[in-house]
Amino acid sequence: MDFKNELERKINVVNDELHKYLEVRYPEIIFQAMGYSVFAGGKRLRPVLMLASCEAEGGREEDVLPFACGLEMIHTYSLIHDDLPEMDNDDFRRGKPTCHKKFDQGVAVLAGDGLLTYAFEVMLKKACTDFDSKYVRAAENTARLSGSDGMLVGQVVDVVSEGKVIDADTLAYIHKNKTGGLIKAALMNGAIVAGADDRRIAQYELMGEKLGLAFQIMDDILDVTSTEETLGKPVFSDEKNHKVTYVSMYGLEKAKEEYLKLCREVNEIAGKLGGEGGFLQTYCESLVNRIN
Numbered sequence: 001m002d003f004k005n006e007l008e009r010k011i012n013v014v015n016d017e018l019h020k021y022l023e024v025r026y027p028e029i030i031f032q033a034m035g036y037s038v039f040a041g042g043k044r045l046r047p048v049l050m051l052a053s054c055e056a057e058g059g060r061e062e063d064v065l066p067f068a069c070g071l072e073m074i075h076t077y078s079l080i081h082d083d084l085p086e087m088d089n090d091d092f093r094r095g096k097p098t099c100h101k102k103f104d105q106g107v108a109v110l111a112g113d114g115l116l117t118y119a120f121e122v123m124l125k126k127a128c129t130d131f132d133s134k135y136v137r138a139a140e141n142t143a144r145l146s147g148s149d150g151m152l153v154g155q156v157v158d159v160v161s162e163g164k165v166i167d168a169d170t171l172a173y174i175h176k177n178k179t180g181g182l183i184k185a186a187l188m189n190g191a192i193v194a195g196a197d198d199r200r201i202a203q204y205e206l207m208g209e210k211l212g213l214a215f216q217i218m219d220d221i222l223d224v225t226s227t228e229e230t231l232g233k234p235v236f237s238d239e240k241n242h243k244v245t246y247v248s249m250y251g252l253e254k255a256k257e258e259y260l261k262l263c264r265e266v267n268e269i270a271g272k273l274g275g276e277g278g279f280l281q282t283y284c285e286s287l288v289n290r291i292n
Contacts, residue, residue, distance in 0.1 A: 138189040
């Protein structure tokens with residue numbers, strides 16, 4: 001397997017499909033704002049993970065694509081809202097002006113709302129067309145892990161904890177849900193659409209939880225060790241917003257140790273699920289090699 005070519009192919013497949021969904025139509029400004037944020041340079045990490053887990057379970061790429069694109073729309077909506085003045089108040093994302101700076105705050109709020117609702121339209125259209133309960137299950141799993149049992153509740157606890165002293169359990173809850181929710185959804189939904197059994201799906205959920213936690217710890221680390229030019233967004237934003245992070249609670253070295261431990265565990269699970277040397281394992285290894 002030529003990993004780099006296969007990764008590029010998967011990203012291109014997702015981008016081509018997203019362009020079809022987000023073709024500009026009346027009222028133009030909302031679709032322009034939605035498309036601006038979706039195509040602002042994301043790595044398509046979550047949709048590629050979904051395609052990879054579906055492939056590892058013997059599923060078809062065309063069946064999982066609507067769910068991969070829907071999840072990317074939900075991820076992008078969360079970034080648009082996260083950047084708003086009422087949240088993190090960031091002016092740049094991926095090296096470009098954030099949606100509310102490129103357009104205005106009202107349009108940015110509506111662009112996020114639009115992506116969230118359109119995501120479920122895209123996913124449920126597949127379920128309504130094919131009349132297979134696994135597609136309904138994947139849509140429900142996306143709703144749960146982006147909302148009441150995932151990203152949304154993690155973000156809520158993060159916001160209400162700003163400027164407060166929180167304990168380790170609260171910090172872990174924020175990390176596992178805010179970032180981990182959509183990563184769990186990506187890995188689980190690929191397996192669900194492929195028809196995997198509950199035991200296998202549970203393993204993808206565990207891998208997603210560990211990968212999401214690793215990513216959030218990595219973000220905490222990079223916020224104090226990287227530069228705005230490298231990250232494409234402001235650094236020291238957690239300190240600016242008075243947020244407790246893994247680094248501020250445990251220290252930089254402990255954070256790195258925990259990150260590397262989680263990386264080893266993710267790679268071990270990926271090797272068992274996706275096969276040693278398979279795309280899923282190789283992709284996970286590439287994702288967790290951002291610090292030493």
